[in-house]
Amino acid sequence: MTCNIMIVGVGGQGSVLASKLLGVLLTREGYDVKVSEVHGMSQRGGSVVTYVRFGDRVYSPVISKGEADYIVSFEKLEGARYVECLRKGGRIIVNSQSIDPMPVIIGAAEYPTDILDRLRAKDVLIDEMDALALAREAGSAKSVNIVLMGRLARYFDIPYEHWTEAIAQVVKPQFVEMNLRAFALGYNR
Amino acid sequence: MKKLMLGNEAIARGLYEAGVKLVSSYPGTPSTEITEFAATYPEIYCEWAPNEKVATEVAFGASLRGARSACAMKHVGLNVAADPLFTLSYTGVNGGMVIFVADDPAMHSSQNEQDSRHYAMAAKVPMLEPADSAEAKEFVKRAYEISETYDTPVIIRMCTRIAHSQSIVELMDRVERDLPAYEKNPAKYIMTPANAIRRHPFVEERTRKLAAYGETTDLNRVEWGGREIGIICSGTCYQYVKEVFGDSVSVLKLGLVHPLPTELFRDFAAKVDKLYVVEELDGFIESHLRNIGIDCVGKELFSPLGEYNQTTIRAAFGLPQPDSTGLDGQIPVRPPVMCAGCPHRGLFYTLAKHHITCLGDIGCYTLGSAAPLFALDSTLCMGASVSGIHGFNKVGGPESEHKTVCVIGDSTFMHSGMTGLVNIAYNASNSTVIILDNSITGMTGHQQNPTTGYNIKGDPALAVDLEALCHAIGIRRVRVVDPYDLAACEQAVTEELAADEPSVIISRRPCMLLKYVKPQPPVSVDTSKCVGCRMCMKLGCPAISFRGKKAYIDPTQCVGCKVCMQLCRVGAIGREE
Numbered sequence: 001m002t003c004n005i006m007i008v009g010v011g012g013q014g015s016v017l018a019s020k021l022l023g024v025l026l027t028r029e030g031y032d033v034k035v036s037e038v039h040g041m042s043q044r045g046g047s048v049v050t051y052v053r054f055g056d057r058v059y060s061p062v063i064s065k066g067e068a069d070y071i072v073s074f075e076k077l078e079g080a081r082y083v084e085c086l087r088k089g090g091r092i093i094v095n096s097q098s099i100d101p102m103p104v105i106i107g108a109a110e111y112p113t114d115i116l117d118r119l120r121a122k123d124v125l126i127d128e129m130d131a132l133a134l135a136r137e138a139g140s141a142k143s144v145n146i147v148l149m150g151r152l153a154r155y156f157d158i159p160y161e162h163w164t165e166a167i168a169q170v171v172k173p174q175f176v177e178m179n180l181r182a183f184a185l186g187y188n189r
Numbered sequence: 190m191k192k193l194m195l196g197n198e199a200i201a202r203g204l205y206e207a208g209v210k211l212v213s214s215y216p217g218t219p220s221t222e223i224t225e226f227a228a229t230y231p232e233i234y235c236e237w238a239p240n241e242k243v244a245t246e247v248a249f250g251a252s253l254r255g256a257r258s259a260c261a262m263k264h265v266g267l268n269v270a271a272d273p274l275f276t277l278s279y280t281g282v283n284g285g286m287v288i289f290v291a292d293d294p295a296m297h298s299s300q301n302e303q304d305s306r307h308y309a310m311a312a313k314v315p316m317l318e319p320a321d322s323a324e325a326k327e328f329v330k331r332a333y334e335i336s337e338t339y340d341t342p343v344i345i346r347m348c349t350r351i352a353h354s355q356s357i358v359e360l361m362d363r364v365e366r367d368l369p370a371y372e373k374n375p376a377k378y379i380m381t382p383a384n385a386i387r388r389h390p391f392v393e394e395r396t397r398k399l400a401a402y403g404e405t406t407d408l409n410r411v412e413w414g415g416r417e418i419g420i421i422c423s424g425t426c427y428q429y430v431k432e433v434f435g436d437s438v439s440v441l442k443l444g445l446v447h448p449l450p451t452e453l454f455r456d457f458a459a460k461v462d463k464l465y466v467v468e469e470l471d472g473f474i475e476s477h478l479r480n481i482g483i484d485c486v487g488k489e490l491f492s493p494l495g496e497y498n499q500t501t502i503r504a505a506f507g508l509p510q511p512d513s514t515g516l517d518g519q520i521p522v523r524p525p526v527m528c529a530g531c532p533h534r535g536l537f538y539t540l541a542k543h544h545i546t547c548l549g550d551i552g553c554y555t556l557g558s559a560a561p562l563f564a565l566d567s568t569l570c571m572g573a574s575v576s577g578i579h580g581f582n583k584v585g586g587p588e589s590e591h592k593t594v595c596v597i598g599d600s601t602f603m604h605s606g607m608t609g610l611v612n613i614a615y616n617a618s619n620s621t622v623i624i625l626d627n628s629i630t631g632m633t634g635h636q637q638n639p640t641t642g643y644n645i646k647g648d649p650a651l652a653v654d655l656e657a658l659c660h661a662i663g664i665r666r667v668r669v670v671d672p673y674d675l676a677a678c679e680q681a682v683t684e685e686l687a688a689d690e691p692s693v694i695i696s697r698r699p700c701m702l703l704k705y706v707k708p709q710p711p712v713s714v715d716t717s718k719c720v721g722c723r724m725c726m727k728l729g730c731p732a733i734s735f736r737g738k739k740a741y742i743d744p745t746q747c748v749g750c751k752v753c754m755q756l757c758r759v760g761a762i763g764r765e766e
Binding site: 010011023024027032033034035036037038039044045046047058059060061062064065066067077078080081083084086087088090100101102103104105106107108109110111112115118119122123124141 | 192193218219222297298321349350351353354355356425428429431498499500501510511512513514515516517518520521522523524525526527528553556559560561632634726729731733735745
């Protein structure tokens with residue numbers, strides 16, 4: 001069996017570190033792993049998506065419609081955009097933060113206000129959380145990514161200390177303590 | 190030791206293990222990290238060359254001297270390097286030489302969707318295509334063996350989903366290779382007609398030998414499953430096919446995509462009921478099958494556009510799709526934008542304000558074409574802004590010359606803007622060229638270039654003096670402007686457009702994202718003064734939005750560039766000093 005996780009958000013929100021954490025962790029757990037993301041132009045404040053797949057044998061590096069078991073959405077609108085990739089009964093973890101895209105900023109489009117209501121009408125599981133508030137509580141707004149990974153960790157049968165060891169491996173030494181706080185806040189909430 | 194590695198990182202590891210001594214490249218998504226990772230190995234000399242032609246010729250020089258060498262580029266970079274490539278095919282190599290080219294189906298970060306396999310066929314050089322990171326590393330070593338055995342440069346074709354996907358790689362040690370004594374060989378390396386005429390039959394014979402090699406090499410393999418359906422594929426398409434079908438169909442996976450085998454294809458076709466070819470972009474394999482008289486299903490079922498995935502494959506074969514949980518209704522798009530504090534913004538605002546025609550180029554500043562600035566009129570390829578404005582003005586005459594500019598970044602100017610400027614000076618068009626000098630190669634993720642004063646390792650290096658260079662080319666009017674100063678931008682653009690000779694404006698300020706550029710405290714809107722005129726919104730700054738009838742500046746995004754302050758007529762935007 002293969003487990004499919006998507007991380008979606010806005011360029012600059014730190015999804016690269018989140019996918020790196022998952023990659024390191026899952027490789028250490030002995031799984032076959034593929035992590036796919038797109039670099040370049042889309043990173044300039046655009047919509048970004050990372051695919052993480054693991055299992056006994058993973059072929060495709062990407063996740064397509066109706067295949068994701070989990071979506072971790074760093075921003076609400078991006079969750080709405082990619083939820084079509086979630087399988088029926090899959091789980092979406094949504095950070096309640098909204099970041100206006102340029103068409104909304106210049107008044108050419110409106111930011112939908114009913115995203116969570118529309119999500120609830122679907123056959124999916126929803127975890128909404130204010131990851132930004134928890135990240136600030138941990139000591140840095142930039143740790144939103146690790147807060148959300150803490151939440152995701154609750155759904156996996158992987159020992160807590162394996163996650164924290166992987167965090168220590170992927171973040172700079174001076175930020176480990178802060179990120180472990182962020183992870184704990186996301187996990188225990 | 191096993192490690193999760195990006196396809197590009199695995200290529201770099203392969204270069205290390207294969208004993209490669211030199212890598213010269215120009216950055217280009219999705220190929221850039223090959224050279225960045227290679228530069229982390231002290232055993233490999235690595236550099237950013239000014240363009241892909243130079244890079245390829247540098248690699249040729251290293252090969253001529255007897256070392257294993259490489260160069261890496263994106264698909265359109267191979268167009269630039271095509272000149273050396275086609276004759277390198279004739280000279281062959283001394284030390285093994287591999288050219289890495291990364292295609293970008295779906296154009297995540299490119300201006301076209303060209304299929305590089307045609308180059309392998311046209312230049313008559315072998316091409317390998319890996320399907321994951323482990324193969325990427327393995328194929329590098331195989332490519333050097335082929336290069337040295339068959340006396341040919343070898344191309345390894347990547348695509349976005351192989352280059353930018355991580356999968357597990359087994360690490361091995363480097364096999365160091367001594368540099369042999371240099372021996373002169375004019376008949377092989379001096380491609381005068383008399384010598385080249387003798388080399389061409391060698392090239393044809395080599396292709397025949399490589400085709401024979403393709404029949405039996407383990408780079409190509411058959412994975413037998415059900416015989417009702419047989420699928421020929423390579424690279425990332427192999428992964429999509431296996432994901433959808435598992436072992437229920439038979440798959441012929443190609444690692445050597447040029448030259449293609451004939452007997453292997455005939456044998457496979459004969460043993461399956463129906464033959465399919467799954468290949469992104471052009472029907473390259475399909476054409477070969479048809480040429481050798483084998484019927485197959487290919488492009489009538491699979492689009493020549495974009496990337497494939499599991500959904501595409503299932504749809505083409507009429508298989509059921511998983512239930513979708515998509516939301517109804519429109520979701521606003523989120524296009525990439527110029528960052529808050531981007532130094533290009535002030536200059537583009539000036540151009541847009543005066544409705545100036547602007548020929549654009551390749552880089553972050555292509556984003557100046559988007560709403561609300563709409564500042565560009567064209568984007569073609571590296572350097573085309575500077576060459577293009579000359580043609581535009583030659584036929585448009587003075588009317589055009591006084592209201593047209595072109596913009597090109599510092600790295601792109603070094604790549605192929607200089608020659609266009611020589612043409613402007615030599616063939617005398619009254620053109621105004623704006624060099625957007627942000628002191629870095631931006632869009633590909635901050636690579637050094639000949640103007641930045643640093644090399645690929647971040648060590649100090651000679652910095653090309655852009656002003657002196659433009660003067661030396663023959664441009665007398667060269668001026669530097671700070672794009673954060675709107676009045677200065679306006680004055681420079683107005684005066685240089687009015688001048689009756691060619692001019693260069695260097696719009697100079699380093700990219701906001703560079704580590705040494707310290708953000709200033711954010712500015713904010715005094716809502717008691719804001720009259721809601723939306724002047725500040727004309728900049729398209731992602732930090733500025735409207736809340737009700739008043740402007741709002743997001744303090745987490747604002748870097749205090751103060752460009753918006755200069756636009757506010759009522760002095761509502763400010764910062765407590």
